Amino acid sequence: MNGAPREHYLNVDYGVRSWLFTTDHKRIAWLYLLSVTLFFFVGGFFATLIRLELMTPQGDLVQAETYNKFFTMHGVTMIFFFLIPAIPAVLGNFLVPMMVGARDLAFPRLNLASWYIFILGGLFTLAAAAAGGVDTGWTFYTPYSSIYSNTHVALTVVGIFITGFSSILTGLNFIVTIHKMRAPGLTWFRLPLFIWAIYATSIIFILGTPVIAVTLLLVALERVFNLGIFDPARGGDPVLFQHLFWFYSHPAVYIMVLPAMGVESELVTAFARRRIFGYSFVAFSSVAIAVIGFLVWGHHMFVAGQSVHAGLIFSFLSFLVAIPSAIKVFNWTATLHRGSISYDAPMLYALGFIGLFTIGGLTGLFLASVGVDVHVHDTYFVIAHFHYIMVGGSVMAYLGGIHFWWPKMTGRTYPEPVARIAALVVFLGFNLTFFPQFVLGYLGMPRRYHAYPPEFQVLNVMSSAGASILAVGYLLPLIYLIWSLRYGRVAGRNPWGAWGLEWQTPSPPPTHNFDVVPRVVAEAYAYDKEPEEVYEFVSPGRA
Amino acid sequence: MAPRVDALFYFLVALSLFFGLLIAFLIVYFAVKYRRRPGRERGVSTEANVWLEIFWTAAPLGITMVLFFWGATIFFDQTRPPLGAIDIAVVGRQWMWKLQHPEGQREIDELHVPVGRPVKLTMTSEDVIHSFFVPAFRIKMDVIPGRYTTAWFEATKEGEYRILCSQYCGTQHAGMLGRVVAMTPTDYQQWLGGGATGVSAAQAGQNLFLRLGCATCHKPDGTSQGPSLAGLFGKTVKLQGGGTVVADEGYIRESILDPHAKIVAGFQPVMPTFKGLVSEEGILQLIAYIKSLGQQERTAAK
Numbered sequence: 001m002n003g004a005p006r007e008h009y010l011n012v013d014y015g016v017r018s019w020l021f022t023t024d025h026k027r028i029a030w031l032y033l034l035s036v037t038l039f040f041f042v043g044g045f046f047a048t049l050i051r052l053e054l055m056t057p058q059g060d061l062v063q064a065e066t067y068n069k070f071f072t073m074h075g076v077t078m079i080f081f082f083l084i085p086a087i088p089a090v091l092g093n094f095l096v097p098m099m100v101g102a103r104d105l106a107f108p109r110l111n112l113a114s115w116y117i118f119i120l121g122g123l124f125t126l127a128a129a130a131a132g133g134v135d136t137g138w139t140f141y142t143p144y145s146s147i148y149s150n151t152h153v154a155l156t157v158v159g160i161f162i163t164g165f166s167s168i169l170t171g172l173n174f175i176v177t178i179h180k181m182r183a184p185g186l187t188w189f190r191l192p193l194f195i196w197a198i199y200a201t202s203i204i205f206i207l208g209t210p211v212i213a214v215t216l217l218l219v220a221l222e223r224v225f226n227l228g229i230f231d232p233a234r235g236g237d238p239v240l241f242q243h244l245f246w247f248y249s250h251p252a253v254y255i256m257v258l259p260a261m262g263v264e265s266e267l268v269t270a271f272a273r274r275r276i277f278g279y280s281f282v283a284f285s286s287v288a289i290a291v292i293g294f295l296v297w298g299h300h301m302f303v304a305g306q307s308v309h310a311g312l313i314f315s316f317l318s319f320l321v322a323i324p325s326a327i328k329v330f331n332w333t334a335t336l337h338r339g340s341i342s343y344d345a346p347m348l349y350a351l352g353f354i355g356l357f358t359i360g361g362l363t364g365l366f367l368a369s370v371g372v373d374v375h376v377h378d379t380y381f382v383i384a385h386f387h388y389i390m391v392g393g394s395v396m397a398y399l400g401g402i403h404f405w406w407p408k409m410t411g412r413t414y415p416e417p418v419a420r421i422a423a424l425v426v427f428l429g430f431n432l433t434f435f436p437q438f439v440l441g442y443l444g445m446p447r448r449y450h451a452y453p454p455e456f457q458v459l460n461v462m463s464s465a466g467a468s469i470l471a472v473g474y475l476l477p478l479i480y481l482i483w484s485l486r487y488g489r490v491a492g493r494n495p496w497g498a499w500g501l502e503w504q505t506p507s508p509p510p511t512h513n514f515d516v517v518p519r520v521v522a523e524a525y526a527y528d529k530e531p532e533e534v535y536e537f538v539s540p541g542r543a
Numbered sequence: 544m545a546p547r548v549d550a551l552f553y554f555l556v557a558l559s560l561f562f563g564l565l566i567a568f569l570i571v572y573f574a575v576k577y578r579r580r581p582g583r584e585r586g587v588s589t590e591a592n593v594w595l596e597i598f599w600t601a602a603p604l605g606i607t608m609v610l611f612f613w614g615a616t617i618f619f620d621q622t623r624p625p626l627g628a629i630d631i632a633v634v635g636r637q638w639m640w641k642l643q644h645p646e647g648q649r650e651i652d653e654l655h656v657p658v659g660r661p662v663k664l665t666m667t668s669e670d671v672i673h674s675f676f677v678p679a680f681r682i683k684m685d686v687i688p689g690r691y692t693t694a695w696f697e698a699t700k701e702g703e704y705r706i707l708c709s710q711y712c713g714t715q716h717a718g719m720l721g722r723v724v725a726m727t728p729t730d731y732q733q734w735l736g737g738g739a740t741g742v743s744a745a746q747a748g749q750n751l752f753l754r755l756g757c758a759t760c761h762k763p764d765g766t767s768q769g770p771s772l773a774g775l776f777g778k779t780v781k782l783q784g785g786g787t788v789v790a791d792e793g794y795i796r797e798s799i800l801d802p803h804a805k806i807v808a809g810f811q812p813v814m815p816t817f818k819g820l821v822s823e824e825g826i827l828q829l830i831a832y833i834k835s836l837g838q839q840e841r842t843a844a845k
Contacts, residue, residue, distance in 0.1 A: 065714045137711045143688065144671040144713060148637075232689025238672060239687065272577070274586025281596050303674065304685045305692040308622050312615050319607035326603040327596070333566055334595075336573035339586035343574070351570055358566050362559035369610050371617025372552050375681040378674060378709040442552070444678025446709040449717040453705065497584075528588045 008411070008508040023108035024511055026409070029094035031115050033402075036090060037478070039081035039122065044474065046074035051433075051467040054460045059451035067450035068135040069151065075138030080160050081122050083394055084252065087259035088205075089118070089170055091401050092198050094409060096174055098502035098509065099192050101183025101518045106176040114169040121163030128155035137448060139249075142230035142241040146222040154223050157216035164213040167255075171205030174198055183501070185520035189283075192500060192524050193276060196283040197262025200290040204251045204258075207294070212248035215241065239304055246297035254293040256390055257357075258286055260397035261328055264353055267400050268332050270498040271347035272339025275525040278331040285324035292321040302373045311370050318368035325361050329354060344496070345419035349400030352427045356392025360385060363438065381441025387434045399426070399477065406481065407495045411508040412488030418480050426473035432466025499527055504535055544621060544696065548681040551613050558606070621682070624695035628663035629656065630834075632744065632827035635666065635673035635686040638715040640706060641824060645831065646735050647743040652721035654706070657731035661697045665792055665830075669823050674710035677723055685710055691792045698725035748832025751825050755817065763836075769814065770807045776830075776837040781808040795830050 005011065009026045012018075019027060049070045053061045062070070093111065097104050105111050128134055134156045136145040145153050178199050182191070218229050219241070228234025230241045269276050276282055298306060298314030332354055341347070363385040367373050376382065407413050436459040445456045452460070494503040505514050516537040526534050577586070631654065634641045642650045656662050666675060666686040673686040675694060684694035698704070706721035726734060742750070752758055765771035779787045780794075783806040788794050797804050799821065802814035821829070 059717065064717065068711075068714060068716070135714070139711075141672060141711065144711070148671050148713060232687075238689065272586050273579075273584070275588035277589070278591040278596050281591070281600075302618075303683050304672075305687055305690065308619065311618060311622075315614060315618075316611055319611050322607060323600060323603050327600055329566060330599040331596075333569050333573070336570065336577060338589060339573070339577045340579045340583050341574050341577050341586075342579045351574065354570060355563075355567055358563055359559070362555075362562060365559070365607065365610060366552065366555050368607075369551060369555065369614030371548055371614040371621060372555065373614075374618070374621055374683050375548055375552075375678070377683055378676075444676070444705070444707065446676060446707050448711040451717045525588075527585050 006506065007510065008506065009511045010411075010508050012511055021112070023104070023112050025093050025097050025105050025108065025111060026509065026511075026513075028111050028115055029090050029409070032085060032089040032093060032118070035115075035119060035122065036082050036086050039077050040086075040474075041478075042126075043074050043077035043082055044471065046070045046077065047467065048471065050074060051464040053450065054452070055464050057452050057454045057457050057460075062450075064450045065135060068137075068448070069133035071448055072134050072137050073129050076125060076134070076156060076160070078390075079138055079252070079256075080163055081118075081125065083256040083390055084167060085118060085170075086398050087263060087394065087401065088174070088198060088201055088255075089114075089166075091194075091263065091398070091405065092170075092174060092201075092259065094405065095194065095502060096177055096198060097181070098408075098505070098513055099195055099500060100178060100181055101186060101501055101514060101520065102177060102181040103512045103514075105173045106181060107173050110169055111173055114166045114173070117169070118163055118166035121159045121161070121166065124159030124162060125156050126159075128152040128159065131155065139245065140216065140219055140241075141245075142219060142222070142238045143232070143236075146219045146229075146241075147231050147233075154220045157220050161213050161216050161220075164209045167205045167209045171202035171209075174202040175206070178202075183518050183520055187520075189280065190520055190523050191283075192262075193265035193279070193282055193286075194259075194262035197258045197265070197286045200286040201255050201258045203290050204255050204293070208248040208251040208255070211244060212252070215244040215248070218244075239301070239306070242301050242304055243297070246300045247294070250297040250300065251290075251293045253386070253389065254289050256394045258289060260353070260394040261286065263397040263401040263404075264328075264332060264350055266500065267346050267350035267397075267404055268335050269525040269527070270404065270496055270500070271344060271350065272336050272341050273497070273527045274335065274339045275523070275527060276331065277334035277337070278327075279523070279525075281327055282331050285327045288324040289321060292317065292324070296321050299368060299370075299373070302370050303377050315368055315370040315373075319365070322361060322364060322368065325357075329358055329361070343420070344403075345414075345416060345423050346400045346404035348420055348423040348427075349396050349403065352423065353393060353396040353400065356388050356396060356427075356430065360388030360392055363388065375444075376441050378447055379441035380437040380445045380447060383447050384434045384437035384441060387437075392430055392434070396426070396430075399423075402477070402481070404496070405502070406484070407491030408502055408507045408509070410485055410488070411491055412484050413491045413495055414477075414484040414488055415480050418476065422473055422476035422480075425469060425476065429466050429469030429471075429473050433463050433470050434466070436460075436462045436466075499525060499531060499534060501535065504531060504537075544617075545679065545681045547617050547620075551610075551617060554613075555610070622693075624663040624693065625661045628661035628695055630744075630831070631656075631662055631664050632824065632831070633664045633666040633675060633686065634669060634823045634827070635675070635708070635712075635719075636669040637671065637713050638708070638719040640675070640708075640719070640721050643744055643824065643827065644735065645744050647741070647747060648735060652706070653724060654721065655724045655726060655731060655734050656698055657728040658698045658701055658725050659728065661695055663693060663695045665827065666692050666694070667796075667823050667827075671712045672710050673708045673712045673719065676707045676709035677704055678707070679704040680723075683709055691796065698723065701725050701727060744828050744831040745835035746832075748825075748828035748830070748835075751821065751829055752832055755821065757829075760814070768811065770810055772833050772836055774837045776834045780805075782806060783808050783810070792830050795833060796826050799826055799829065 134151045222229045228236045230236040296318045299318045440459045491507050519536040522534040632643045668686045668688040676683040680696040682696050684692050704723040708719035760767045760769035763773045775790050800818045803812045
């Protein structure tokens with residue numbers, strides 16, 4: 001370091017074109033980060049309006065049809081434009097090449113194309129919102145969506161259809177990269193568990209996404225050309241739609257949570273500074289979830305008139321898919337045992353994740369018990385359950401991951417004390433928002449109600465109060481992370497003392513990631529060894 | 544049914560509390576005990592213990608299998624209405640519930656029932672999917688256009704219970720509410736007598752049967768172009784080209800709206816469709832009539 005600042009992927013060029021035409025996976029990760037953050041706050045805006053309306057039992061803030069558009073836009077934005085891309089496309093893009101010791105993903109230009117496709121799809125959906133919105137719920141159940149709704153269904157589903165290709169291409173890129181571009185010595189069982197999780201997720205991307213794409217296309221075709229596919233009045237079958245929809249959309253839950261589990265494994269090991277407990281069990285449980293996850297869609301249809309025997313089979317398989325998740329929770333907890341644990345903000349998110357994901361998982365058992373599901377199906381119990389998985393799980397892990405890798409991505413550290421406070425605010429706000437909804441559901445409040453019987457008001461007010469705390473918890477990181485870009489302390493190569501390969505190169509990394517091609521000679525998370533005993537940087541790298 | 548559902552529900556609550564608190568306790572305990580301290584900058588990587596892994600794979604598996612069988616047993620009984628239940632026809636539409644008693648009374652968004660007698664609902668929708676939900680009875684079933692679904696309950700205490708639509712069905716979804724009024728059997732009889740049309744569902748079906756001209760071909764002795772419908776309901780019917788079908792509500796509905804879908808062995812596909820000529824409620828009345836033909840025959844045989 002003699003005077004001139006070191007060149008890295010951020011300062012190599014500042015022009016707008018250098019960003020919009022970049023093929024650097026790290027810069028594309030930033031493009032995704034900015035876009036999904038925008039969508040997160042759009043989705044959050046609709047959530048705020050929902051919670052405001054539900055403060056009182058009467059539907060007094062907005063009309064019913066407006067409210068129905070709010071929850072639809074909330075669901076569509078959050079699921080298709082935030083949760084599904086968030087961890088894979090932001091953290092996965094940044095980290096997969098770095099963790100496997102590669103210069104970039106296998107297909108850098110395809111990677112950039114994925115982002116443009118994502119944005120194009122997003123624009124369609126935002127256009128639908130701007131044109132007056134859509135009111136079908138993010139589930140688009142037929143024949144309501146295909147025949148009866150008077151809103152912009154076709155525009156919205158075309159947006160989701162387009163965005164699906166972005167998922168497929170990203171998954172393809174990851175799979176090829178993980179197979180073909182691992183550094184010398186980086187065998188499958190030396191891979192970080194984040195890579196296993198991303199790999200499992202990519203399989204779902206490739207196998208599942210075409211199904212939802214075609215299904216939504218059929219809805220649009222029935223709507224526009226009056227084909228009889230799902231409408232019984234024209235010989236269609238409305239329940240067929242649900243089978244096709246959930247065949248993707250249940251695995252999509254694992255698209256959202258598997259990467260979060262991968263992040264979790266990285267955080268827990270880095271802040272306990274010890275090897276993961278039961279590496280192969282954690283790794284294979286990701287694969288098991290991806291496989292069994294394709295066989296449980298019918299539990300969304302226990303009261304949709306499917307046969308009793310189908311109900312029982314799906315109930316059985318749903319219980320089965322709980323086992324790999326339980327294995328992970330036990331192994332993360334055991335990883336804390338005899339660790340050297342620090343309470344930095346990413347670890348607070350990681351510990352919060354275990355707690356909230358456990359509650360989400362346990363309440364999943366209620367829903368898999370078909371006799372109980374009949375009562376709580378389509379009530380706020382379900383809303384609470386999946387928010388515990390997707391917000392308590394995925395969003396917590398995403399935030400933990402963003403904090404953890406922020407120094408690597410930017411070269412700066414964020415202010416630790418305020419970040420810890422924000423993590424606690426998120427945890428408390430989240431529980432206050434969603435725990436009362438379990439009770440509401442058991443008492444019989446159905447979902448998607450714009451007005452509700454007065455006896456449910458107290459719990460709804462608690463939930464809305466929690467949501468306002470949660471909003472503060474989400475705005476804080478937005479502010480101090482932006483602040484840290486300029487004023488944060490310079491992070492250095494490895495501020496956490498973590499053993500991952502991505503920490504063995506400068507922060508921010510050079511465009512080609514590693515100056516020297518690394519050779520991996522030990523397993524992941526070998527905190528009982530020195531980094532020099534894990535990685536050898538021998539062969540000269542090319543700039 | 545409600546106490547049985549609640550028993551499993553509370554068992555699940557207890558189970559969740561146990562595991563939730565166990566995990567929470569372990570996390571807090573480890574996080575405090577093994578916090579980073581000077582001189583212990585790194586954790587100790589203990590070897591994975593295969594027996595421990597097997598234990599915490601097998602234990603949840605065992606527990607979930609108990610839950611599976613428990614939940615399945617309840618589900619079996621939830622889906623099988625007992626014999627002798629009162630047959631109520633339910634038609635959902637945006638955004639109301641239309642119900643008809645076997646004695647002929649029609650109700651909108653209200654259902655009067657006697658306590659202590661099972662009530663079976665045969666449901667369909669005129670437009671989109673709805674879901675019939677009575678939280679107090681722990682029952683819920685989607686109401687789907689183009690097919691019949693069933694649910695049943697037995698009120699044990701007099702009172703009023705909310706009916707809610709729990710499947711999103713459009714703008715006024717939250718307003719698609721109703722109530723079940725459970726009364727003593729005597730009050731119920733009285734209620735049935737008051738304001739009645741005097742025409743039972745089966746009789747209404749018979750009137751419709753005659754008006755639509757069904758009787759021309761479906762003669763009781765089977766001497767005309769169509770098969771006899773006497774004693775048909777619940778029987779297994781042989782079909783043209785092999786195969787059989789049980790003559791349930793769904794089959795009869797299909798045969799009225801799409802007569803060529805399944806042709807009875809020995810008959811020609813000559814029946815025209817009645818799509819658009821008869822409402823969902825009318826079809827349910829026709830079914831009630833065809834059911835009553837079976838009962839007449841059985842009574843006569845005795």
